[in-house]
Amino acid sequence: MAEKDNNAEVASTAETAPMFSSATLKGVLRHRKLLIVLIHIAAFTVSLLMAFLLAFNMQLLRAWFMYQFPFLLIFAIPIKLELFRRFKQYQGWWQYVGISDLIGIVKASLASALVLMVIWYGYAIAGPEFILKPLDEKIGNEISHLEESIEISEDTIFRSNMRRRLANRQGLYDLIQIGRLRQMKKLAPPTTDTKAKRKLTERIEYLKVLQNSIEGVIMLDLLTTIMFLGGLRMVVRLYHEEYFTESAKVLKKFLIIGAGDAGEALLRELMRMKKERYDVVGFIDDNPRMQKMNIHGVQVLGTTDQLPEICQKHKIEEIAIAMPSATHSELRHVVQICQGTKVRFRTVPSITDIASGKLSVSQIRDVDIDDLLGRDVVQLDLAMIEKFLTGKTILVTGAGGSIGSEMCRQVCQFKPKLLLLVEQAENPLFYIERELIKTFPDVPIQAIVRNITDKERISQVFQQYKPQVVIHAAAHKHVPLMESNPGEAMKNNIMGTMNIS
CATH class of the missing domain: 3.40.50.720 (NAD(P)-binding Rossmann-like Domain)
Known part of the structure; x- marks a missing residue:
């Protein structure tokens, strides 16, 4: 091997680089599932953080960052990890991500948001069962002490430090008191103490707003989770399609007849080829509603009757007939027009072969006489x-x-x-x-x-x-x-x- 030859170190560099990357790739694939789980954990964290920022006008506040955000994150990560596992989101190959994968992300995100919302409402209703009253009183007393220290102190640095500590404690205190909100509504201070009554009312209103904000965070988290995970998968797919695609020196000008499902699938397969061989100029379709429409950035140029002019105008070198469900008379008509263009034309497999999985839509072949018969081929004994x-x-x-x-x-x-x-x-x-x-x-x-x-x-x-x-x-x-x-x-x-x- 070149690695063992001391006299060929320079020559071996080009060889060892691919070997190293291949070995690295194998190592990544061996731990692929663990890596995917870690990526999902990071995505869940970022999506929840973004949801808080959106809910609080893009302000990174200590009040929610130190306590409310970690509180929800503690529940969100295990819940999402389990639900995304149940929806088989760790088994997909991101290089081939499609609509079905995005639908799976939406389902898993919806289920996660529903569970988180139930937990949040459960905490708001049954909070007193989990929160110790001494803890509530202790933090309340500490907040009162910090407020007094800030008020009487004249030292600027000291007061700044106290305000940071107060913001931290206030965040925890707000979170605790949301769980005691139902109890607080039942408290009735003496009618003569209007100041205490007003203070309690303001506190309750503030906690209600905060509670609604957290509910909004959960709904925003649903959207940001879909956005981050869907976007991440699309980035991986685009990376593989663009970075690993080799373009030939001269691309054949290619035209697709049929802008339906088969034509779209054929274009998608051509775009995903490792070695790019065709420049898809456009589609041909007789449906009036499809005219001038774009499919993956490729325009429908006209109808089959306009095929000779379109081929001449765009210098088409090859035509693909993507009409697997067309009748034999329709196919014969298209073939006759294609023969008049004197351009090589081929067809996609039959709809039966595509549906059965025997052939893919990208396996185009020359038009056979059997395609035009209008009946099954008789097999002689x-x-x-x-x-x-x-x-x-x-x-x-x-x-x-x-x-x-x-x-x-x-x-x-x-x-x-x-x-x-x-x-x-x-x-x-x-x-x-x-x-x-x-x-x-x-x-x-x-x-x-x-x-x-x-x-x-x-x-x-x-x-x-x-x-x-x-x-x-x-x-x-x-x-x-x-x-x-x-x-x-x-x-x-x-x-x-x-x-x-």
Whole structure:
């Protein structure tokens, strides 16, 4: 290894750096769950701190920072940790965060806020059961003593120190007295002591405002928790998508037909590719409501009828048809327009393959003839066909035509005993005979010039060769032409078929 070679220390630097980062990454992944929990604890703390700042006009006051904030934090962290665990928020891979992850954060945050609110109301109602009266009186006396010391002292430094101590004690005293608020409302000072009555009333009103402020803090904490954790996950995803993406020197100008779910998913997959290969110029969609709309910053440029002009204007090099749920007629129409652009076009997998998980939307492929059939592809039982044809005398009518010649080629693969080529036109019959003799020298072939409308001559063929299988491919097949010549169509297609049968 380069690390052990004392003469290659400089050369080994480039190699050891990736190895070190890889080892570091493995160490991080090994303790990933612990790291995620620690990050959540930090996020919970920051979100609660931000909630207090927002509730108190962005003022960092000792009164809430020293006691009210730690009091809520003591309950918030364990409650949130447990509820976020139950909502499986420590198992997600932040690199692939999506809407479902954000919904999970919202659910866990709502549940946490609800539990915290119940605890806070429980403390306000049942506070006297938990607070010792001597503690309340002790802190009250200490506050009175500090207020007197501040009032009588003339030393500026001393008074400053006393005010800090008073603010600390006042924060704790306020928190304790919120739990005794119900008892305080029942206190009735003598009617003659108006000063004491006014002071008690002001104190109760102050505590009510403070209680409502803490309730507001809990609701603000709900929002800040969602904001911090959701934002943190999005930052991680953006970091992976932007920092780890390698751009090719020349990006292909790419156009997506279909601005629906499949088109959006395809764009998202292309944007998340480790190696960037495409510059997605825009979308094409026939929905009028989608025109000029933006999806992930990419605009819908027009309709399929405008495709040739758009391709020419933007110099498109490749087209993706993202319409997995389109009908076959719709797909054929789009394919015809794409062929007119003379630009390479491909399609996303079928909606069945995407839904079943066999293929992802980003696995685009060339358009296959099967996509345009309008029906399921027929799978031939080759074993049964072989059993039916092998070793038999087979007669093919119209053997020189496009369909008949292909039938002859297929039949020869199953090694018939004798293949009879029946055709009225000598030229195509000659060429298919030469081709089959060259390609399948082991197959006996007999070329026969016959017109299937000549019943007598066709009967002679059947009597002489006694074919066991007849493949009838002799017919006039050009419909518009035969509509102009109905007599010939009936003679060949109907009478000829009757002669063969």
